[in-house]
Amino acid sequence: MNNIVYLLVQLLVILLVAPFVNGLIKKVKALSQKRKGASVFQMYFDLYKLVKKKTVVSNVSSWIFHVTPYIVFATAMAAALLVPVSTKILPPQIPGDFIMVVSILALGRFFLMIAALDTASTFGGMGSSREAMISALIEPSILISMFTVALISRSTSLPQIMETVQKVGIPLAHPVYIMVGLALLIIILAETCRIPVDDPATHLELTMVHEAMILEYSGRHLALLEYGAAVKQLVFMTLFVNILIPQDQLIGVIGLGALILSLLIYLLKVILLALVMGIIEVNTVKLKLFSIPNLAALSFILAFLGVLQFLILGGKHV
Numbered sequence: 001m002n003n004i005v006y007l008l009v010q011l012l013v014i015l016l017v018a019p020f021v022n023g024l025i026k027k028v029k030a031l032s033q034k035r036k037g038a039s040v041f042q043m044y045f046d047l048y049k050l051v052k053k054k055t056v057v058s059n060v061s062s063w064i065f066h067v068t069p070y071i072v073f074a075t076a077m078a079a080a081l082l083v084p085v086s087t088k089i090l091p092p093q094i095p096g097d098f099i100m101v102v103s104i105l106a107l108g109r110f111f112l113m114i115a116a117l118d119t120a121s122t123f124g125g126m127g128s129s130r131e132a133m134i135s136a137l138i139e140p141s142i143l144i145s146m147f148t149v150a151l152i153s154r155s156t157s158l159p160q161i162m163e164t165v166q167k168v169g170i171p172l173a174h175p176v177y178i179m180v181g182l183a184l185l186i187i188i189l190a191e192t193c194r195i196p197v198d199d200p201a202t203h204l205e206l207t208m209v210h211e212a213m214i215l216e217y218s219g220r221h222l223a224l225l226e227y228g229a230a231v232k233q234l235v236f237m238t239l240f241v242n243i244l245i246p247q248d249q250l251i252g253v254i255g256l257g258a259l260i261l262s263l264l265i266y267l268l269k270v271i272l273l274a275l276v277m278g279i280i281e282v283n284t285v286k287l288k289l290f291s292i293p294n295l296a297a298l299s300f301i302l303a304f305l306g307v308l309q310f311l312i313l314g315g316k317h318v
Helices: 002-032 042-052 063-081 098-118 122-153 158-165 175-191 219-244 256-283 289-313
Strands: none
Touching: 002 042, 002 063, 002 219, 002 256, 042 219, 063 098, 063 219, 098 122, 098 158, 098 219, 122 158, 122 175, 122 289, 158 219, 175 219, 175 256, 175 289, 219 256
């Protein structure tokens, strides 16, 4: 029974919150530019509109182009089911850890890159090559960051990691978590194709990365890709807020009330992180393509410093 409740809560929360986060970031950017901007719920309307439209498919495309939107969305949702939004409803065992999460998301990215090449589009190939470079640079940082917190909890299981940080007190008061937090923040910006790595609002062909790969898609296929990207973004944000800012240890009630309160606090944390991401986008500029390795190197160094801090402290103060 607990497994069913966990799956239902995960699916509902991820599917309902993911588009809202995108809308909130866009709203922050609009207000900073003294514009009213679209509603924070605009992405829901956009997805509904796209689903109702027919898809236009190139004559030279193969089956890869057709199945990729479903694979991208399915992999994003599969990864989301492995990253708990609350530790109050954890089933006895979740078959998977952060290594599986990274591998599942990498599978979706791989299909997206080859689908962009499938239509023989010049811009698709350009976006795929850039995406391959960025992912190759940023994935080591993801693994090192998560291995650092795995060393502390002595497990690669995300539920076990989240339950361990509940006992730490204030994780961001410890040097290890500060380094990991800074690395994860850079990783989120890179993995979600946001400034300074990429600009999700641009349509300038020479600067596009993610947008170049989905340029040939339309209708429900485009809706699935956009929804999958929003879910992937929320997965990384959930990792950040639930590992570095745990909340369930502060909840004194039990049962349904504890679950509802935990989810409300989770939503508040995600909103705060979305505001921070919006502010970062407003106050930074998109980096040149060949400057992105420097940013990826910075995230790797921060993550590695977290490992060194853990070894220096011997795990006694973490």
